Amino acid sequence: MKTEVLIIGGGVAGLSLALKLARRSVPVIVVEREEGAGHLYKGELLQPKTLQIFERLGFLDRLEADMYPLEAVHTREVGRRREELLHVRMDYSVLPEHAMAAMIPHDRLRELLVKEALACESFQLVRPAVFLDLETSHTARIKYRDELQSISANIIVGADGRGSRIRKKAGITFDIQSYNHDFLTFSFACPPELKEGEMIADEERFLGLFPLPGERVRSVLQIRPGEYKQLKQAGPSAVHEHYLRLEPRLDGYVQTVTEWKEIQLMVPVRETVHRYYRSNLIVIGDAAHSVHPMAGEGMNLAIQDADILGELISWMYQSGKSRDYTWFHWFEDVRKKRVEYISWLSHLFAKMYSPKGRAWQRLRMTAIRSLVNSRSLHDKQMLNISGLGLVPFRAKDGFHLFFRGKRKVLQQHVFTTKDDYPWQVTCGVNSDDN
Ligand SMILES: Cc1cc2nc3c(=O)[nH]c(=O)nc-3n(C[C@H](O)[C@H](O)[C@H](O)COP(=O)(O)OP(=O)(O)OC[C@H]3O[C@@H](n4cnc5c(N)ncnc54)[C@H](O)[C@@H]3O)c2cc1C
The missing domain is CATH 3.50.50.60 (FAD/NAD(P)-binding domain)
Known part of the structure; x- marks a missing residue:
């Protein structure tokens, strides 16, 4: 050929x-x-x-x-x-x-x-x-x-x-x-009230939920290394517990996943x-x-x-x-x-969601609040992840941790x-x- x-x-x-x-x-x-x-x-x-x-x-x-x-x-x-x-x-x-x-x-x-x-x-x-x-x-x-x-x-x-x-x-x-963590992922029937993406964390772990067509939802759960074996031995119900602790609205939905073969490991x-x-x-x-x-x-x-x-x-x-x-x-x-x-x-x-414990969660919350309270940082972040443009974060962006920034004109970037x-x-x- x-x-x-x-x-x-x-x-x-x-x-x-x-x-x-x-x-x-x-x-x-x-x-x-x-x-x-x-x-x-x-x-x-x-x-x-x-x-x-x-x-x-x-x-x-x-x-x-x-x-x-x-x-x-x-x-x-x-x-x-x-x-x-x-x-x-x-x-x-x-x-x-x-x-x-x-x-x-x-x-x-x-x-x-x-x-x-x-x-x-x-x-x-x-x-x-x-x-x-x-x-x-x-x-x-x-x-x-x-x-x-x-x-x-x-x-x-x-x-x-x-x-x-x-x-x-x-x-x-x-x-x-x-990295010092892995993920479990699977999809299941989506609760009707879940219409947009969700990133939910507590001081232990992180859960991502993203609606798919056909009234399904993709889920991604962060786990510690070595936890995969334990969870697999315990079966899907042990995984359901983590989901329900982070998002109670999944009750009656996540439990429809009953076979371990529906759950994929992501390293x-x-x-x-x-x-x-x-x-x-x-x-x-x-x-x-x-x-x-x-x-x-x-x-x-x-x-x-x-x-x-x-x-x-x-x-x-x-x-x-x-x-x-x-x-x-x-x-x-x-x-x-x-x-x-x-x-x-x-x-x-990944680093923001890696360490465990209440103190780290509080620190992460401060960072997230600052990102959203400053229109400028929020918009920068959305532009960067969108792939449409790029505005690198700079050291002076640190000031926005304390002051609300103005919305910048993104078009130029x-x-x-x-x-x-x-x-x-x-x-x-x-x-x-x-
Ligand atoms: C488990 C998992 C979860 C992921 N989750 C996300 C996510 O949430 N969001 C996201 O954006 N990205 C995610 N990714 C990453 C995303 O899948 C990849 O970045 C994307 O698929 C890259 O596409 P690619 O075509 O470069 O590589 P691949 O999708 O890996 O495709 C490579 C292809 O090459 C073929 N191939 C390999 N070797 C040979 C060979 N010797 N001869 C012939 N064919 C060969 C393979 O069969 C495969 O089809 C995830 C990846 C994995 C593995």
Whole structure:
């Protein structure tokens, strides 16, 4: 087999990139080891920038029937007698462009991306097929339906997630960081009064609740290392108790999960590559950076990578530069800084919810109150997590812990086309929006 762009991994990163390239008539093959879209939970929150990317691809309409729009996320703190100590609302509507996020089941998103890409002539999906090795930097060896095969390509993209083999073959080094907690996750029937996202914590642990389409809710419960074994032995009823202590409105709903096999363990890891490419080999999504899931950013960073790289590769083909891989520096220039900031922010969230005890909970509550009381900090935070723009927090933001800040005009910090695709401006070439 032969193609122009070979993508190893048909997760959200690989498929979003393939869709963009196929729409621009760049021949692309995706090699994916799973037969179908998979059924594991791997992130379901689409941030506003991701929705904007899908809209520009003309793909958002296809998702609408499967999405649950999310206008805000409530942050709550619960005391020892289950009393509510704090309740604030983080509101997406302050954002200049897309005023909301959305929830979509991960496997459904992948299924729809495949369906959309298959409608393009230049797209080919090879699955179930495992990438084994590189014969040369332009030829991949794969095992497809028990047969060894080779695929030659001009560009090879590693979208093969954590533990990426392409990253290893390219000799791309990375930093890795683990955490002192894990998560349990499962979905169940949603109580009707739960309409927006909820992040609920007491002095012991954290529970996230995010409504899904079809009147279901995704839940994520923080657990201590070693607790998984104990909870598994005790069975789902021990997990229900933690849920009900944090959110009594789940009574009668969470107990519908009766089998341990419905509950998935999630082990957070932070990985950050030192560089994104070597010659014609380039990595995106979790192959380049996995982030702590607390801020719901992993899937979004992956799709945002795909958008920038898709635009760059299409432009390289349109302008006769497809064999000059030094142009990949633009991808790294745009993405590295943004990803590292979001990864740090997700890490900070994780740290806020890691230590136990009443004193730490009080400290966390002070920080959350300050964030929401200062309009400026609230809006900064919403812009940063939305992916639409970036306003780094500065030391002087500490003053807002004591004084209410004014609302800043966010529009000036929203990424422009020039920020997203700077090579188009520098080289004086325009390309279509989809
Ligand atoms: C349990 C879990 C929970 C998560 N929760 C959240 C969350 O709440 N919010 C959030 O935003 N993100 C979350 N994430 C992160 C999010 O899932 C990832 O950031 C996102 O899926 C990255 O997409 P990707 O396409 O880069 O990688 P992946 O989704 O990992 O896709 C990689 C693909 O490559 C394929 N592949 C790998 N190796 C090979 C090979 N050798 N040959 C062929 N195919 C191969 C795999 O089968 C897979 O389909 C979570 C991840 C996990 C694992």
